[in-house]
Amino acid sequence: MSVSVSVDAETNVVGLIGHPVEHSMSPAMHNAAFKELGLNYVYLAFDVPPERLEGAVRGAADLGIVGLNVTIPHKEAVMELCDELDRDAELTGAVNTVRFSRGKIEGFNTDGEGFLRALQEETDFDPRGTKSVILGAGGAARAVSFKLATEGADEIVIANRTVSRAERLAEELREKVGVKARAIGLDGDEIERELQDADLLVDATPVGMYPNENEPPLVTADQMREDLIVNDLVYNPPKTRLLEEAEKAGAVPVSGVGMLVYQGALAFELWTGEEAPVDVMREAVLEHLQ
Template sequence: MEKNMQAEKLFGVIGDPVGHSLSPVMHNDQFAFQELPYYYHAFLVKPGELKEAVNGLKALHVSGFNVTVPHKIEVMNYLDSIDEEARMIGAVNTVVKEENGWIGYNTDGKGYVESLLTKAGETLENSSILVIGAGGAARAVISELARRGVRQLTVTNRTSAKAEALKERVSERADIRAVPTPEAEKDTPSFDIIINTTSVGMSPHVDNIPWRTDHLKPGCICSDLIYNPLKTAWLQEAERAGAQVLNGVGMFVGQGAFAFQKWTGIWPDVDRMHAVVMHHLGGN
């Protein structure tokens, strides 16, 4: 009864493209399940329109929103405060309306690592981990891995300068190497976990593969942040080579769960969120 008496609130996601986002389906189902009179909407915000869009959301008294590509970095300019973790990552994916204004957070890394732990077990500290890519997703993932105490991190990227810049961001927290791709490929048998944070293999270019699978360490976990397709060509190939595989659904659900908690103070039913997303993706 108390929940039903709460004031109505509006939440959303801004990005371009955003029309096929599963965030509205996932969050609106959870709001209904928790008996909260809240609604979540996808807002298309083109590049160059972000400042006006943020001002518009403020004027509409939106209570919080997610941020997706291409706005995760620029949006930081229009918020009242940035959480320390998000500032270190250099990107925001979740905004919360608090007493002192709009605060930017980043839940991507936390969401990803919680998903990874379902495959890797309770601890990651002694794992040797390779991260492919040096964009915003890689920054979030590496920052959280470093925060969790992972001691052996390697990052590789097509553009070595971006990998070096990422290394500098988290070097105080972890022993991280920035390695050119050919050198990292030679080290493939040494990695316990390989994480693809790039878009290589994403629909519609589903035949592209970000990393060779012929020299994987036995028992290696190959993890792809992509969830469309649900099992990329790379994950299929890695699985045939004997690796454990993990797609990006868990990260998507996990970051959404942490955002939901920040907005409502309630930890959501993550299994239900996962089932909703999988249903809409056509998976089990």
């Protein structure tokens, strides 16, 4: 899907700030959506080093830019520049979407809701009363675990190489939401024990991401059970080695492409007020991945 963009004096500008940004799929995804709906918007990617973050955000507001997606390494630092935060941004301690509105800088986090919508599109998963095992304790793991907790999960286990970092996240989950949360390491036997009665496994680490797609997965088929839902948040490649292991085990594999698309779709709707053409956005991502 090639997307030609027409720009004139009335074109609304949105974009992405991060460092680096050259491999982002967001421009293709959003510009395809704008074209589909006939909206006079353009999405650009801006490489902004950390020392230029404040100037970039305040400059974007002054220039009349409608909004920005925010990626590594700015998701936490940009919070200090926001006048208002939504609940998900406050809970997770990170902002991935900014909207400039009524003279204010509004910060949102659409990662958790994007994750849940994508998961529920492909499965019948309902977080209420469930147990989840989350691999990783970084930004993606925070977004996922807080969304599961606020949607009624019964138990969340955070597995991370640095157990102290996992424990900090588990403690926040207990204190802020009241969910039963524990931390463990990445020992295979311990993870296998936790998965015996788990409903959902989420890999929120970059293990298996291109160009390291042949890296061994953190969990293998012999550690999974048949009805386990396995969601790898890595979207490049769309089918990771972890998801191949899930198929071997008869578990339910869920690609990270859906979360990428839905977190973007939610940002799209915050900026435009229009319902995002999710199928068009997904097609643009998958074409970009080929």
